[in-house]
Amino acid sequence: MxxxxxxxxxxxxxxxxxxxxxxxxxxxxxxxxxxxxxxxxxxxxxxxxxxxxxxxxxxxxxxxxxxxxxxxxAGKKRSSTTQDVELPLHQVIDPTGYIVVVPDMVGGRLTTHDKDILGLGHSLIKEYADNMAVVAVCFGESKETQFELAGVDRLIHLSSAEYEGFSPEARLAALQHIHQIYQPKHWLFPDSINGGTDLASRLSARIGERAAAQAWQVSIAQTVCRGASASLDIKRETPRILMLLEECGNAINETRHEVLPLTLDRFEMTDTRIEDNGLVDVDPNAVPLAEAEFILSAGNGIHNWEQFHACAKALGATEGASRVAVDDGFMPRARQVGASGTWVTAQVYLAVGISGAIQHMQGIGQCDKVIAINTDAGCDMVKRADLAVIGDSEEVLQALMALANERKGVLLDDALPKEENHVA
Amino acid sequence: MLPDVKVFSLLSIGRHPQSGRARRAEQDARAVELGLTLVGRDLNLVHAGSAQQDDSVLRQYAGMGLPALTLLEQEENADILPSLAKFLQNNQAGIVLMGVRAESGESSGMLPYLLAEKLGWPIVSRIADIVDIKEGVADVLLALPRGQRRAVQVALPFIATLDNAASAPRQTAYGSGLRAKIEVVSSESTVDDLTLNWQVSPAKPRPKRMKVVKAKTAADRFKAATAKLAGGGGQVLKEGTPAEKAQAIFDLLLEEKVIR
Incomplete structure (x- = not known):
């Protein structure tokens, strides 16, 4: 025993x-x-x-x-390794209804906003005291591996090519089809600039259900929404379609869920009147540092500044700097990351020659992936980093720049017609 | 050369975030600005609302360089959608511009979508610019989060909402605003009876979420309270040539799709 x-x-x-x-x-x-x-x-x-x-x-x-x-x-040793506890499985067998959540899936992963909404879906089901399931509808490529921990009972994953990129019309057609087949009790969308609001509004207009936007307090009977640029609280009956603000519910953290796939049979795609021509290159340094997606940040370990700027350009990264680099006059004050600078939210933060003072680490607290290039393997930045490279920054940046330029060349070759290439 | 298309900018009464006074709505003003850059003084300004109210805010829009604007007369708390849709259809609008969300009222942001649905037009939301209009197709630049832009082609006629990334509105001239002619068009009002049951109150500050530590033992709680850095899960590359190390970084960048 x-x-x-x-x-x-x-x-x-x-x-x-x-x-x-x-x-x-x-x-x-x-x-x-x-x-x-x-x-x-x-x-x-x-x-x-x-x-x-x-x-x-x-x-x-x-x-x-x-x-x-x-x-x-005294004699007994307590094992220091904590064992992974298997969370209890929450099963929904033969659901009587569905609450459909359409997460933003920024970068192919559930955001905290999405997770809060999935949690809210479960709290609504608890209030209904009914055997309902939370369905997540995901479009495009998904990198999420933790659907079962976020509270997804059923998953509709639409990954075919027509949902890639900017495709509101195709997505709307899919949602409309889901609406017809599953007749969800509620549609929950994040009220976000990542596409949630747009899709929710389209669906609401299409199926003629009046949605509640900027909702932040939801029960099955009543919903409190913000209105008039967040100066009013509007209390109203909970509608079928909800656009929810952040922190509207508590994310699931004590149960596992089944993530059973729900199939969607073929349906008629309406013709699209909006044609996506892809992302446009923007000057990365024109993007505000606080919302830049990819930041290449320099610290005391950088000696060749020209190379650093060239590398940022080759990679298409927004430039950042630690306090030391700014104080020494190599970078403008507006580029400083951390306390008394900017708190950044980059998806990838590449720190070159930054040891990671606590004031700097505060500033990158919200970054998704941190990469460190440093000569000191014991510094705090290396501990924080998801990928740390120990070595001379100049050599690594040189190699990185070569890779970036090589890739650019390959892409350019692909884009150009063959004959033109020979002439050139 | 100005494109041969009728551009309408829809106006709403804004609300200053601090003082709460009526003002030119930020995004609607951007819609007027974009309309002015597209077609100059041929731009049509439309506001649907009560004719009895103070028209100084509407005159601020007109003061951006337009001689007249149209006021669709509506009762208070009316649903402006039917009359607005009818007006736009009768006037053969090609492009209808407006802000994403009103700064007063419900501000659900649903009006452009409902209009588009009613008229059967496409809608593009959160645009930064209209680059070109050629042969009934417009090249539109969408504003995405994180300062990114996406190029999209839309067939005319369409409805577009303006993001804050669109170019800032020009200053408004008080005098020319006063001289602008406000054309009042009487139209049928439909009462929005759903809103009658709503309870509206000044916004309560939302509770901040507490950081909850899920620790079973005192040692875990102590650790959570005092731990310095999360770390430890990362991969550390010490060995290898700079090229190999750079390749590892580059692969991660590609995987995260920050390099295109």
Missing amino acids: TDSFPQILRRDPRAEWIARNRLHPLHDSVMAANGAEVRGPSGLLRKNPHVIGFIGPNGIKRIDRANTSSGLM
Whole structure:
């Protein structure tokens, strides 16, 4: 029994009590059995210094001189590795209804906003006290691996080419089809600039349901929405379609969910009147630092500044800097990242020669992926980084620039017609 | 050369975020600005609302360089959609510009979508610019989050909402605004009876979410309270040539799609 639960310490309170009480008649035998006190051949008390103490939860040896825990605990080692706890599985069998969530999936992953809304879906179901399932509808490529932990009971993943990029009309057609087939109790959308609002408004106009925008307090009966540029609270009946503000609900964190795929049979695609011509190149340094997607940031470890600027240009990254680089006059103050500079939200933050002062780490707290190039393997930035490269920054940047230029050349070659290439 | 298309900018009464006074709505003013750059003084300004109210805000729009504007007369709390749709259809609008959300009222941002649905036109939301209009097709630049832009082609007629990334509105001239002619068009009002049951109150500050530490033991709680850096999960590359290291970084950049 104890073997199957190695993390549970079995205590014997009586033996501990005897061990504490030196006058107890059984004290000697208990201590001998525990191996704590040994008499030598001459009758002297022999103490083995190596068995004193126990290994604490952090893996550090602790000597309990105050004797607050019993002598019996001494011999036993607490395993410092915490075992991954399998969360209980929340199953919905033969759901009577659906609450459909259309997450933004920025960068192919669920955002915290999306997770809050999935959580809200479950709290609504709890209020209804009904056997309903939360369905997530995802468009395009998905990199999310944790749907089951975010509270997705059913998943409709539409990944075909027509939903890629900017495709509101195709997505609307799909949602309309889902609406016809599954008749969801509620449609929940994030009220965000990442496309949630747009899609929700389109669906609302198409199916003729009056939506509630900027909702932040939702129960099954009533919804509180912000109005008049967030100066009013409007309390109204909860409609079928909701556009929800951030932190409108609590994300799921105590259950696992099934993520069963729901199939969608073929349906007629309406002809599209909006044609996507792809993303347009923007000057990365014209993008405000606070909302730049990809930042190449320089610190004290940069010596070749021309190369740094060239690298940022080749990679198409927005330039940032640590306080030292700014104070030394290599970068303008507006480029400073961290406390007394800008708090950035980049998806990828590439820190070159930045050791990671706490003021700087605060500024990059919201970054998704941090890459560090540094000569010091023990610095805080390397600890924070998802990928750290130890080495000379100049050489690595040179190689990185070469890779970027090579890729650009390949893309350019693909784009140009063959004959023209030969002429050139 | 100005394109031969009728451009309408829809106006609403804005609300200053601090003082709460009526003002030129920020995004609607951008819609007027874009309309002015597209067709100059041929731009049509339309406001649907009560004729009794103070028209100083409407005159601020006209003061951007337009001699007249149209006021579709509506009662208070009316649903302006039917009369507006009818007006736009009768006037053969080619492009209808407006802000994403009104700064007063429900500000659901649904009007452009409902108009588009009613008229059967396409809608593009959050545009930054209209680059070109050629043979009944407009090249539109969409404003995406993080300062990105997307080029899109839309067939005329269409409805567009303006993002804050669109070029800032020009200053308004008080005098020419006063001289502008306000053409009042009487139209049928439909009462929006759904809104009658709503309870409207000044916005309450939203509660801030607390950071909840899910720790079972005291040691875990202590750790959560004092831990310095999350770290530890990252990959550290010490060995290898600079080229290999750069390749590792480059692969991550490609995977995250920050390099296109």
